[in-house]
Amino acid sequence: SQQGEEDPQALSIQEGENATMNCSYKTSINNLQWYRQNSGRGLVHLILIRSNEREKHSGRLRVTLDTSKKSSSLLITASRAADTASYFCVSFKGGGNKLTFGTGTQLKVEL
């Protein structure tokens, strides 16, 4: 697996606005996964996008993948205070379960 690096490191928005987080990785991948972590607790799997997919939706989440640029983005539409969390992207290249995390994007959604 290869490291995902998230950008920005911190993001503060108002409830109802959209939040966009970007991620870059270094080499070819099988898939890329996004996780959310609330208050330093367990990680929640949000979405997995395979290397042959360009866009994927899940509820208010939209993920894009550009393998030519080795980048991905996560869009959260109509954000809510409950979306306040750290978001990590993890690129995965077969051969095991080693997920390499960056420091994540800390999203704060204010009322």
Next chain:
Amino acid sequence: DAGVTQSPTHLIKTRGQQVTLRCSPKSGHDTVSWYQQALGQGPQFIFQYYEEEERQRGNFPDRFSGHQFPNYSSELNVNALLLGDSALYLCASRRTGENTEAFFGQGTRLTVV
């Protein structure tokens, strides 16, 4: 489905002691990995177990060891605890395959004093 469960949730140990953390994988998952997450950092890979053997290892000293049982549950052992071992320890499980999601437990918060 209970998902990935870890025990205990919190633990306080004294420097030099030994600790054992436990993880039960999600039903149907056969691969378990452990991660250490220091405050303000992303999780760092410790090692992965599959078929009761350690298959991959991150950059952690031999003080960190583990085990996987026939029912796929796993333990993480840390010997000779250091203050720097204080962290959130996360267990992740997945079903073997290239495009399967890893599911995480809520973690064990270890404090070494």
